Amino acid sequence: MKTLELAVIPGDGIGKEVVPEALRVLDAIADIHGGLKFNYTHYPWSSEYYIEHGTMMPENGLELIKGSDAIFLGAVGDPNLVPDHISLGELLLRIRREFEQVINVRPAKQLRGMVSPLSNPKNFDILIVRENSEGEYSSSGGRVHNGIDEIVVQNAVFTKRGVSRVMEYGFEIAGKRNGHLTSATKSNGIAHSMPFWDEVFKEMAASYPAIKTRSEHIDALSAFFVTRPETLDVVVASNLFGDILSDLGAAIMGSIGIAPAANINLNGKYPSMFEPVHGSAPDIYGKGIANPIGQIWTAKMMLDHLGEPEMGEILLEAIERTLESGVKTGDIGGSSTTQEVTDAIIAAMKEQTG
Numbered sequence: 580m581k582t583l584e585l586a587v588i589p590g591d592g593i594g595k596e597v598v599p600e601a602l603r604v605l606d607a608i609a610d611i612h613g614g615l616k617f618n619y620t621h622y623p624w625s626s627e628y629y630i631e632h633g634t635m636m637p638e639n640g641l642e643l644i645k646g647s648d649a650i651f652l653g654a655v656g657d658p659n660l661v662p663d664h665i666s667l668g669e670l671l672l673r674i675r676r677e678f679e680q681v682i683n684v685r686p687a688k689q690l691r692g693m694v695s696p697l698s699n700p701k702n703f704d705i706l707i708v709r710e711n712s713e714g715e716y717s718s719s720g721g722r723v724h725n726g727i728d729e730i731v732v733q734n735a736v737f738t739k740r741g742v743s744r745v746m747e748y749g750f751e752i753a754g755k756r757n758g759h760l761t762s763a764t765k766s767n768g769i770a771h772s773m774p775f776w777d778e779v780f781k782e783m784a785a786s787y788p789a790i791k792t793r794s795e796h797i798d799a800l801s802a803f804f805v806t807r808p809e810t811l812d813v814v815v816a817s818n819l820f821g822d823i824l825s826d827l828g829a830a831i832m833g834s835i836g837i838a839p840a841a842n843i844n845l846n847g848k849y850p851s852m853f854e855p856v857h858g859s860a861p862d863i864y865g866k867g868i869a870n871p872i873g874q875i876w877t878a879k880m881m882l883d884h885l886g887e888p889e890m891g892e893i894l895l896e897a898i899e900r901t902l903e904s905g906v907k908t909g910d911i912g913g914s915s916t917t918q919e920v921t922d923a924i925i926a927a928m929k930e931q932t933g
């Protein structure tokens with residue numbers, strides 16, 4: 580029996596609704612597999628936890644989850660309880676940084692049964708590779724003086740190591756896909772970091788002659804996501820550009836409620852973390868209508884990462900069959916509940932595997 584230890588952090592809002600549903604799916608996967616078992620350890624770290632304890636996680640929090648095979652997280656953020664930069668900064672971003680989850684992989688592709696808001700989506704299949712440890716998300720900076728004299732500095736930090744690492748990942752994965760890599764830049768307006776970003780990209784492209792490369796300014800690239808997404812394969816982007824592009828990628832798929840993500844630790848020192856692109860969606864929380872597919876597709880990415888790609892394939896196929904059958908939540912035009920969608924996915928998996 581292969582036993583996988585998962586640290587489960589549902590977090591806030593709909594994270595608490597979609598994570599338990601995805602765990603039901605994982606249990607069904609374990610049944611189908613026969614030789615696989617998931618052990619879940621639940622951690623209630625969230626904005627409510629902060630109100631009670633004054634921190635987002637206990638002092639030894641990272642120590643507690645460090646030994647797990649993966650971290651499975653829902654969403655973090657409840658701005659009515661805790662300012663977002665504190666709740667995300669002390670939990671989500673802290674895990675990403677301290678566990679050196681330096682790459683964030685976010686697919687945006689057309690699934691069977693999904694209706695894209697694009698009139699002619701042409702079967703796009705994009706993989707966003709987002710730098711996940713530095714860039715515009717930096718704690719370097721500060722505020723001085725008050726009133727009209729107040730000065731705020733927020734530094735963007737780009738290291739040769741960090742930029743090379745994310746680009747290398749992009750080139751390598753493009754080689755396993757359609758061989759195209761697009762770099763998101765803004766070197767016409769940002770005078771230091773982005774020309775540097777372009778230099779590293781060009782330098783590295785020389786050692787990957789088989790990969791077709793393009794460099795596009797982020798503003799134009801955003802438009803291409805809408806006007807010609809089928810021309811994109813892998814897109815490598817800085818932390819902030821990748822964040823924005825991933826909501827755009829989700830939007831052209833048909834809803835942010837289905838978009839998955841993987842925060843990858845490359846050096847094997849710490850676990851990777853799997854959490855969907857979406858947040859805690861306070862506007863729909865508590866109604867049982869959140870789309871669980873983002874969390875469930877994220878579970879598929881986790882299965883791939885943990886060496887169970889066949890199980891991952893069964894799961895994605897079941898998601899597509901469920902969408903085709905019309906069992907959908909409200910964000911994608913249906914009227915099913917979170918649990919009904921999950922039930923349909925589990926039933927489809929069982930049907931596929933006899």
Ligand SMILES: NC(=O)c1ccc[n+]([C@@H]2O[C@H](COP(=O)([O-])OP(=O)(O)OC[C@H]3O[C@@H](n4cnc5c(N)ncnc54)[C@H](O)[C@@H]3O)[C@@H](O)[C@H]2O)c1
Pocket residue numbers: 593653654655656657658663667671835836837854855856857858859860861862863868869870871873910
């Ligand atoms: N990785 C994360 O944990 C993460 C990501 C984004 C935002 N956040 C946090 O979440 C909170 C809300 O942020 P936001 O409103 O900007 O983004 P959001 O992703 O939570 O919601 C944006 C919109 O998408 C809808 N939506 C999101 N997920 C859905 C789902 N599964 N099913 C159906 N509809 C869904 C919401 O109802 C909302 O209308 C904030 O505190 C924010 O900081 C956290």
Ligand SMILES: O=C(O)C[C@@H](O)C(=O)O
Pocket residue numbers: 667822856
């Ligand atoms: O990285 C962030 O900014 C948090 C959230 O928006 C995300 O995309 O994970």
Ligand SMILES: [K+]
Pocket residue numbers: 652653654655854855856857858
């Ligand atoms: K999330």
Ligand SMILES: [Mn+2]
Pocket residue numbers: 822823826856
């Ligand atoms: Mn985001």
